[in-house]
Amino acid sequence: MTPGLESPRGSRDLPFYLLAAVAGMGTGWVDVAINDLLFTALLVLVASMLLGLLRPHWPWRWVVVMGMFVPLSELAAYLILTVKPTRAQVYGSFLASLPGIAGAYGGSLMRGVLDNLRQGK
Numbered sequence: 001m002t003p004g005l006e007s008p009r010g011s012r013d014l015p016f017y018l019l020a021a022v023a024g025m026g027t028g029w030v031d032v033a034i035n036d037l038l039f040t041a042l043l044v045l046v047a048s049m050l051l052g053l054l055r056p057h058w059p060w061r062w063v064v065v066m067g068m069f070v071p072l073s074e075l076a077a078y079l080i081l082t083v084k085p086t087r088a089q090v091y092g093s094f095l096a097s098l099p100g101i102a103g104a105y106g107g108s109l110m111r112g113v114l115d116n117l118r119q120g121k
Helices: 007-033 037-054 060-079 087-095 098-119
Strands: none
Touching: 007 037, 007 060, 007 087, 037 060, 037 087, 037 098, 060 087, 060 098
């Protein structure tokens, strides 16, 4: 590719946004199927840490992308599968993004440490 015709940053990050969306939908499905908030939080933590490690710039975006799909999965289950979540499960689906903050920023920090170790700093 010629130096003046580089693709915009957003198009290079598109596969990672799709990965975040799929991880969020999968986590939401697990939340509906298993109804265990701790396991849901663990899945959000692991997926956001992986995304923060792969793309360390602006780690909050992985929390936002993944965090919106867990409540949307609750809504889809309510509308399509006629699963009636409790009020606590609905609030818990919003709170599941909190461990994602630690995961995304932890993955970003880990990437910075690994890059410094590779450079010998």
